Amino acid sequence: MKNSASLFLHQTQSSVMSPQQMQYIQLLQMNHFELSQFIAQEVEQNPLLEFQDDDGAGGECGETQDGEYAHHPEDAGGDDGYDNRDEALSTDWYDNGGSASTSRLYDELDTNYTNVFPDDAAPQRLDAPELVSQWKSMPGSGDGADYDIDDFGAGQVSLRDHLAQQIPFALPDMADRLIAQNFVDQLDERGRLQADIVQASERLGTSLAQAERVLATLQSLDPPGVFARSLAECFAIQLRQKDRYDPAMQALVENLKLLARRDFAALKRLCGVDEEDLLDMLGEIRQLNAKPGSDFEATVSEAITPDVVVRPASDGGWLVELNPDAMPRPLVNKSYSSLVKKNDEARAFLSGYQEKVSWLMRSLDERAKTIKKVASEIVRQQDAFLLHGVDHLRPLNLKTVAEAIEMHESTVSRVTSNKYMLTPRGLFELKYFFTVSIRAVAGGDSHSAEAVRHNIRKLILQETPEAILSDDDIVDMLKKGGVDLARRTVAKYREEMNIASSVQRRREKRALAKVSGF
Structure with missing residues (x-):
């Protein structure tokens, strides 16, 4: 067969995801913290973006009462999209920098805005009392009486630092301190010693008796129980x-x-x-x-900001709103754009940033709409839970919600990841409302796995020392309530809730009953 070079024309069809679509997908699965970090980076890199003030003023886009972004992306892409409202403001009471100068207000209003009661001003407190000798102009450095020492709290002390403060007093000998430092380095986060005394003494070149004596001294330090091996x-x-x-x-x-x-x-x-x-x-x-x-442990508890807030409506339904605090509010910096729009070189430089602004605003808008749409459908499906509690939580999966709002399951999965809903019954992750369906007795409706676990916990809490429920008894009682569940599933749910077996519960409750006199 002869080999030769030739040209062929092939027609193929493929689906390619654009960078804008990839950005939208990434924004959709971000939680509040990740989205805030992303927006902060965009504002830092894009000169056309800025953060909205606390009063909600000073920008082209904001949030409506429904929690959606109201913006005009086309304003960021054309030369004539920006109006002259900022320029009109600067011709009245404001100077060219956009701020009202005191001297100009004096002349225009014939009024003095200085403080006529200087003695009523708030006292200036010392910013750093340890630097008074170096910084004489520091506020409050006159006599040192205008600051509160509670304003300068120390950081949290670690376990290592806490022990290091006690060891020199407990072990005056330097050789003993070296052994103690080796033991401190082998403490885990529980304060438990993860070292073998025999191996440690051989490695340090000391006797076993000396290592045990040092360990006994360390075990007397605060907190009680530290340096234990079991x-x-x-x-x-x-x-x-x-x-x-x-x-x-x-x-x-x-x-x-x-x-x-x-x-x-x-x-x-x-x-x-x-x-x-x-x-x-x-x-x-x-x-x-x-x-x-x-x-x-230096662990910081992070507060959860709900993405969706659900409140009872006046008509008996539920009002689903997006939380404005969970939605970052970047704005178009129109003042900066109006200064450079007449310069051709600057306009060419900003053209790429204008396109990024437009796509970012549209992605944030679509993200807000999608979250609200998914949350509204979840509230509609779990209306009985909001009214009556966990017992009435319905089985729900991603496919049901996706078909109801005409979206793909992957989109619903991204929306419900690390997003939280504040309801009259508490704060829940959106994933909480999606539970496995438990088969019901013939002729009945299926039950949610979370509701079944709640019923098992409730049955066990109501049992008496004379009538402890076994897993088979719980199966029979659930079947009378319309839930068809296997005994091994009951045992699995009970272990997941960290509930002891019937034998262990019988021993404990009977002992407590004898002591109580019942």
């Missing part, structure tokens, strides 16, 4: 400091596995106490801290 040792250290580590308590701490199984009969025999004393000992165990180092 949970039992952690409890033992705290009980010793409380002078409650008697032989009975020692036997209880050494048999925590029996305590986890609620084997009270074996514990009474090993501890040599009656049932009432055993329950008192269990109460003391519950008051101990199993993770003494967790109080020093």
Whole structure:
């Protein structure tokens, strides 16, 4: 067969996603924090964008009462799109910089705007008291009496720093401090020591007796229970400091596995106490801290900003609104654009930024509309939950919502990821309303898995010490309520809710009932 070069014409069809479509998809799945960071970067890089003021003034786009963006993207793409409202303002009371100068107001209104009561002004507080000697012009540096020391709070102390402050007083010998520092470096976030004493002594070139003596000293430091090598040792250290580590308590701490199984009969025999004393000992165990180092973790609790707010409407329905605080509000900087629009070079430079502004505004607008559309459909589907609670939560999947609002399932999935809805019944992630459908008894409606879990928890809370419900009993009671569920599924749901088995619950509740006298 002869090889030769030739030209062929082929016609193919493919779907290519534009950069603008990719940007819209990325914006759609961002949560409030990620969207705020993205908008901040765009405002920093694009000279045509700025943030909206708190009063909502000074821009071309804002938010309507429905939470949607009201803007005119075409204004960012043409030469004549920007009006002269900012220029009109500057001809009256404002100077060229857009701010009202005091001297001009004096002349125009024949009024003095200076403070006629200077003694009533708020006192100037010292910004940094430790720098008074270097910065004489600092506010409040006159006598140092105009500042509040509470304004300069120290940062959170870590567990390592907290222990470093105590070790020099507990261990005056430098060799002991080196061993102690090695042990501090091997603490985990719980304050538990993850080191083998024998290996540590060999590695440090010291005797085992010296390493154990240093460890015993470290275990007496604050917080109680630190440097323990196991949970039992952690409890033992705290009980010793409380002078409650008697032989009975020692036997209880050494048999925590029996305590986890609620084997009270074996514990009474090993501890040599009656049932009432055993329950008192269990109460003391519950008051101990199993993770003494967790109080020093530098974790910051982040407040959740709801993306959607649901309120009862006057007609008996529900009013679904987007939360303005969760929607960043970038604006077109028309003052800057009006200054450079007459310059051809500047206009050519800004043409690319104008197109980015237009697409960003449209993407934010579509994002807001899509979130509201999905949230409104979820509220319509879960109306019974909002009225009556978790028992009436309906089974729902992404396909049902997608078909109702005529969108793809992937779009609904992106909208519901890391988005939150504030309802009269609390704050919920949008994913919470999508639950698996549990098969109902013949002739009945299907049930939500979350509602079934809630019913299982409620049945267990209502049981008495004489009538503890087994998993089979729960299956029979759910079937009477119209829920067809297998026993292994009940056991799985019970374990997910961290509820003990029927044998363990029977032991615990009977013991508590005897002590209470019921």
